[in-house]
Amino acid sequence: MPRTSSVVLAAGAALLVRRAVRRRIATSPLWPMPALETPISGQGGRRVPSLRLAVAERAVPAEGVALLRLESPAGTPLPEWQPGAHLDLVLPSGLVRQYSLCGDPADRATYTVATRLIEDGRGGSREVHEELREGAELVVRGPRNRFPLTEAPSYAFVAGGIGITPVLPMLRAVEAAGAEWRLLYGGRSRATMPFLDEIEKLGGERVTVVAEDESGLPDAAAFLAGTGEGAAVYCCGPEPLMDAVATALPEGRTLHLERFTPGASTAQLGTFEVELRRTGRTLTVPAGRSVLATVRDELPNVSYSCEQGFCGTCQQRVLEGEIDHQDELLTDAERQDSMLICVSRCLGRKLVLDL
Structure with a gap:
């Protein structure tokens, strides 16, 4: 019988189950699951592994x-x-x-x-x-990996459409480890939802499939209400779905999101200056315009690609100034002295770039 988070166990039995799951996780070849941080950069001078x-x-x-x-x-x-x-x-x-x-x-x-x-x-x-x-x-x-699977007493996964792609290997891993898990999988129609047959066979009753043309939109609140204390909630999909999950998240659960687009900046309306130290020019970045677009007016050969803070092609070293990071890529260490100029901005009045 598939296990669900609605199963009620006595406190002592629940503790034994969690310990047993942790032992299975620890001995599984897929665990532990550290983030694999590979440095990716554009003009910052670091090698780009490929x-x-x-x-x-x-x-x-x-x-x-x-x-x-x-x-x-x-x-x-x-x-x-x-x-x-x-x-x-x-x-x-x-x-x-x-x-x-x-x-x-x-x-x-x-x-x-x-x-x-x-x-x-x-x-x-x-x-x-x-x-x-x-x-x-x-x-x-x-x-x-900016979306690593971590150890938890139980798991709740929410995926929308193509957002199932990072979640699918997680499902296989937690199932192989004997962990408790549930999935809410939504899409426009069953025909548009990849890997649906495999997922339903893998999870059985633990999988809730919501096709919009049949049942409307997924009810994230109702699904999350069935999660247990300490559950790790993983979500990938359209922004409205992730917003619904974040809003409905019960206390005592941890939320992990994988975004398709960058989050909204807290400084999109601010005007500030960018000094290009090696070029010897200071530019004004107006409200509503990116640092990248402004810099390319002066240096048209500056590399870029996605313009959404995901690929790292436009990464630049920052010599001075407080950065408003809006990317989905850089590690905490990289954010100390670099930024992706396609989406990130300045929290103060001036940034100095090594350009």
Whole structure:
């Protein structure tokens, strides 16, 4: 019988169960799960680790979704990764896009990613769907993990549409470890929801599937009300879904989010100055305009790609000033003296960049 968080155990029995789960987790080959932090940078001067991989297989796991299996043309083992990790794909056009790894971490021969076609997007997903066929080669960077799976007494996962990709390896890991878990998986229709058959077989009654064309929007509050004290809640999907999960989160649970887009800046309306120390110019960054756009007026060759704070191409060293970090990439250590100028701004009146 599948376990759910509604099972009531006496305090002593519950403690024994948690200890047993922790022992299984500790001995599982997928645990512990540290974040794999790979330095990625643009003009900051640090080396950007990369691999050239080939598309070994292309599939369509759901309507509007392309799945790619990537392998080394030389057949060499690929770097290790853990659930929650993603790759930077450097597309043939030069665009850099980030996709969660959704395969098996034990498989060192291939990386698996999946992406939904965004009709009104900025071109990255369309290029993946139209250009990356079997045999095509491309450069990837990573893996890197800003969404690591941590040890907890139980787990609640909420995924919307293609947001299932970082969650799927987590489900396999917690199931293999014997941990208690539940999943709320929503999408526009069942036909558009990738990996649905595998997930329903894996989780049985622990999986709640909500197709919008059948049942409307997922009820995050009702789902989270069934989570136990100390549960880790993982969510990836559209912003409204993540906002609903954050709002409905009961006390005593920890929330982990993987965003598709950067969060709103606390300083979007502020005007400030940026000094380009090596260039010898000081520029004014007006309200509503990015540091990147302003700097490129003076230095048009400054590298950039995603313009959303995910890829790291525009990372620059900061010599002076207080940074309003709005990226989803840099580590705490990197944030001490660098920023992604496509999204981050200044909390004061002036920043000095090593440009």
